[in-house]
Amino acid sequence: xxxxxxxxxxxxxxxxxxxxxxxxxxxxxxxxxxxxxxxxxxxxxxxxxxxxxxxxxxxxxxxxxxxxxxxxxxxxxxxxxxxxxxxxxxxxxxxxxxxxxxxxxxxxxxxxxxxxxxxxxxxxxxxxxxxxxxxxxxxxxxxxxxxxxxxxxxxxxxxxxxxxxxxxxxxxxxxxxxxxxxxxxxxxxxxxxxxxxxxxxxxxxxxxxxxxxxxxxxxxxxxxxxxxxxxxxxxxxxxxxxxxxxxxxxxxxxxxxxxxxxxxxxxxxxxxxxxxxxxxxxxxxxxxxxxxxxxxxx
Amino acid sequence: xxxxxxxxxxxxxxxxxxxxxxxxxxxxxxxxxxxxxxxxxxxxxxxxxxxxxxxxxxxxxxxxxxxxxxxxxxxxxxxxxxxxxxxxxxxxxxxxxxxxxxxxxxxxxxxxxxxxxxxxxxxxxxxxxxxxxxxxxxxxxxxxxxxxxxxxxxxxxxxxxxxxxxxxxxxxxxxxxxxxxxxxxxxxxxxxxxxxxxx
Numbered sequence: 001x002x003x004x005x006x007x008x009x010x011x012x013x014x015x016x017x018x019x020x021x022x023x024x025x026x027x028x029x030x031x032x033x034x035x036x037x038x039x040x041x042x043x044x045x046x047x048x049x050x051x052x053x054x055x056x057x058x059x060x061x062x063x064x065x066x067x068x069x070x071x072x073x074x075x076x077x078x079x080x081x082x083x084x085x086x087x088x089x090x091x092x093x094x095x096x097x098x099x100x101x102x103x104x105x106x107x108x109x110x111x112x113x114x115x116x117x118x119x120x121x122x123x124x125x126x127x128x129x130x131x132x133x134x135x136x137x138x139x140x141x142x143x144x145x146x147x148x149x150x151x152x153x154x155x156x157x158x159x160x161x162x163x164x165x166x167x168x169x170x171x172x173x174x175x176x177x178x179x180x181x182x183x184x185x186x187x188x189x190x191x192x193x194x195x196x197x198x199x200x201x202x203x204x205x206x207x208x209x210x211x212x213x214x215x216x217x218x219x220x221x222x223x224x225x226x227x228x229x230x231x232x233x234x235x236x237x238x239x240x241x242x243x244x245x246x247x248x249x250x251x252x253x254x255x256x257x258x259x260x261x262x263x264x265x266x267x268x269x270x271x272x273x274x275x276x277x278x279x280x281x282x283x284x285x286x287x288x289x290x291x292x293x294x295x296x297x298x
Numbered sequence: 299x300x301x302x303x304x305x306x307x308x309x310x311x312x313x314x315x316x317x318x319x320x321x322x323x324x325x326x327x328x329x330x331x332x333x334x335x336x337x338x339x340x341x342x343x344x345x346x347x348x349x350x351x352x353x354x355x356x357x358x359x360x361x362x363x364x365x366x367x368x369x370x371x372x373x374x375x376x377x378x379x380x381x382x383x384x385x386x387x388x389x390x391x392x393x394x395x396x397x398x399x400x401x402x403x404x405x406x407x408x409x410x411x412x413x414x415x416x417x418x419x420x421x422x423x424x425x426x427x428x429x430x431x432x433x434x435x436x437x438x439x440x441x442x443x444x445x446x447x448x449x450x451x452x453x454x455x456x457x458x459x460x461x462x463x464x465x466x467x468x469x470x471x472x473x474x475x476x477x478x479x480x481x482x483x484x485x486x487x488x489x490x491x492x493x494x495x496x497x
Contacts (some may be wrong), residue, residue, distance in 0.1 A: 259441035261451035262434050272438065277431045284422025 008063040008160060010038040011055070011090055015083050016076055016110045016118065017069030019044065020146035021101040027228065028149035037160040038064070056081045058089040064159060065094040066152075070103040070110040070118045087121065091135055096159050097121070098140045100152060105143040105170075106246040123170065126246040141171040145243035150225050151176045170246070172219065180268055181215035181240045182208075184223030185232070191216070194283045195290050200254075201237040203294045209263065212254045214242035216267035309347050312337060313358050321400040325355070325408045325415075352415050359409050359416070359425045362401045366394065367428035374435045380445035380494070383436060385486040388462065392478045395466040402466050433459070446493045458489055 014022070022044050028034065040048045041062060042055045050060045056079055065087075073084045091097050099121055102108035106126070107119040119125075122132045122139055142151055155173060158165050166174045182191070190197070190206035197205025207213035215223075218240055222232045233240055241253045257264040266275045299307065315336050319328045330351055334344045348354040373386045395402045409416060409426075416425065423430050437454055440446040446454070465485065469478045 259448060260434075260437035260446075260454050262438045264438075264442065273431060273435060276434045276438075277427050280423040280427045280430050280434070284424045 007037060007039040008095075009041050009061045010035075010043075010064045010066065010156075011041040011060065011062040011094070012043045012066040012068065013055070013083075013086060013090060014044050015067065015069035015071050015087060015104065017101070017103060018109075019068075021068045021104075021144075021152075024146035025100075025149045025152055028153055029229065030153065031149075034153050034156060037157065044068075052079070056086065058086060062090045062094045064096045064098065064156070065090045066098045066100055067091070067104045067121055068100050070107055071121050072114065072118045074117075088131075091121070091131075094138065096138050096140065097135055098142060098152070098155055100142050100147045102143040102145045102243060102245075102248050105141045106248070108145065109249050112249075123246065126170065136171070139171045140165060140167065140173065142176075143172065143244040143246075143248075144220065145241075145248060148176075148220075148222065148225060148227065151221070176221050176225075177219040177244065179219070179221045179224055181218045181220045181222045181232075181234065181244075182267065183221075185215055185234045186223075187234060190290060192282070193285070193287055193290055194279055195287075197237065199237075203237070204290070207234060207237070207239045208256065210256050211239045212241075212252065212256050213239035214245075214265075215240035217265055218242040218245055219268075220244040305347075310361070312344065312347055313354070313361050316354055317358060317362075317400040317404050320408055321403045325412055355408065355412075355415050356420045356425055358404060359420065360428065362405060363426040363430075364428035365401065366390070367430075367432045369394075370429070370432035370436065374432055374439065380440040380443065381486075381490045383440065384458075384490050384493075385482065387436065387458075388482050388486045388489070389479075391462045392466070392482055395469060395478060399470070402463075403470060406463055406467055406470070440493075444495060447495045454493055457492055461485065461489060 040046065041060050042048045042050050054060050067087060071084060071087060074082065076083050099105040103110050105120045106123050111118045119129055122129055122135055140155055142155060154176065155165060168174055168177065187206045191208060194209065195205055196209035197207055197211060200211065208216055213234060215234055223234065226232055239254060242248055242250065262276065266272055312333065316333050319332055319336065330344055331341055334341045348357065369390045370387055373383050433455060437451065441448050465478065465481060468474050
């Protein structure tokens, strides 16, 4: 009789979180077939073999730890148990740690409540925390607010198949975060010719110049691997908020910060001088096609 | 000097001579044979460098814009305060108006007054990008540092460059009672006071 293939034991642990990543992953159209590759030890909303009380005992098995939510060393308890002690118990035991969402990765929105003490598990914004060295060899960062369900499934299935995942200096998979959100945006023609959309929800125009879009300097494949397999923020006419970046959230998300009309932040890796030279030239041309609506109705 | 350096040198001397003739006799009255004669070259030789007078005119505006831009770039690379940078840019502009009046003159009297010559290939900012980019960098840095008030680019640009252009125009008309460099301090202070963050 053939032995059943070993299924990695998957433990999903929540720290200080809004549950956004849990809910995001529930939207994955292939959720249950993905989970068939694992033995689900614990999940915040799905049935699993062990109870929360078992998890709190720190004795349940764990090959892959998924951590959701920001981390504080002292003062955040579940059923009387410091959550950080749970995290360290299972992070030490796990072969792989996946920090899902910007909170678990960099500190995220909950860091705003106590910037001195709340952080991600291994990063505090872009700085390494005291735990980095201990967990670095098994850490995969999946920032996003929330994480895209297909980014998580990509990592899980790669791990299930014992495939190596190429990561960058912040431990983000290059396959997912090597792109900017700008890459694949359907408004790229308007970006090229520096034509802003004049409002939200329009088909025409780029959101970078006035509407606050952070796509050109935000890492993520939102316009390559679409949300709900359908669309993205920028495609429907809402600016990218830069939710995968270490410094998320920022302020005034619907307005581009400019200095005398010049964008304060420019596309990733481009010098301001080069960008402004190009912009000045491009803006000099009036392309008739872009002054009209894409779809003209009778 | 190798061949390409020689060619570049010749090209620049044609532009410099044309600049002087345009300034002296006016753009429309200056012909290609006039330029060739002053340089002691044949008209045919001129066409090896520039295919038409309009093309020459466009190349000259790029050349003057780059020359001015390079000097402002040096200022932008320093850690000077906004007030100091303004003083330095005003000095650069007025010094150029003093030492190479044909360059500023060309910008004011040829480029801005003969738009039909520049309508093709020199639309908008295309041929003055070298200069405009550095002014943008200057404004951006000074707003970022909290020294200048954030506003629309053109309202600040017009105040700064319109003022300087106007003064050089008055100088060209011979109506300024004093040498233009004697205005540098007051004009720099005026520009700074107009653009600085209000208390």
